[in-house]
């Protein structure tokens with residue numbers, strides 16, 4: 106859904122630069138609610154860092170893992186390049202998913218053996234044998250044996266050189282070094298959603314608007330203007346939602362990602378006039394729904 110923007114200035118830096126299409130919910134999370142109200146500079150600055158932060162958040166990673174059946178393509182995109190631990194007869198190993206396949210992290214085990222992805226292992230075998238003085242024929246034979254031997258079977262490639270192609274039975278998320286996304290990501294979603302409510306009034310120079318823009322542009326001096334609460338629902342569901350909860354006692358926007366991870370953004374010095382919208386994007390069917398609730402009085 107593309108929301109038409111009535112203004113000509115960027116809602117973040119207020120410049121008159123040409124406006125570009127912004128995804129309110131990050132595109133990396135499958136967001137398709139868009140509005141052309143950011144200049145290219147603000148769009149690319151927010152885009153690169155916020156998209157990466159959002160997809161690396163542990164709750165987002167768990168949701169992508171749990172919703173693979175309901176939204177296979179998006180789950181696959183979210184899983185790509187992320188860290189996992191493989192389980193199998195060879196033990197547990199860390200690695201990442203590349204092009205949909207688990208790629209083990211290369212390391213030297215305690216007994217001195219090398220653990221490597223198969224394509225690297227092939228190169229290592231060739232190198233080891235060449236250093237040991239082997240000619241082209243024994244190297245080709247060793248590589249053929251490596252190719253043809255089944256998984257989980259110990260094979261002798263050359264005197265003193267053994268290998269096993271361990272199978273992967275299961276992949277677990279590796280959340281050991283994952284970081285929660287910055288509260289600025291939900292603040293951005295909430296601010297942009299309010300912009301859709303306010304139209305050109307978002308350009309207002311009142312301190313509460315100036316401080317929100319400063320926070321999003323990384324030059325915040327006073328963070329008393331907003332507060333982002335992080336919440337979790339009981340289970341993952343394939344939808345994203347944004348809901349303007351009204352103005353009592355100040356404007357609040359609730360954001361739900363994959364039904365499960367939620368943020369309530371408190372705009373502590375802001376009251377927003379106009380109708381209240383609830384936006385829902387169903388990720389299994391790609392349907393979007395926008396409902397208008399009753400009008401609320403209030404002003405900036």
Ligand SMILES: [Zn+2]
Pocket residue numbers: 115116117118119120143144145146147148
């Ligand atoms: Zn801008």
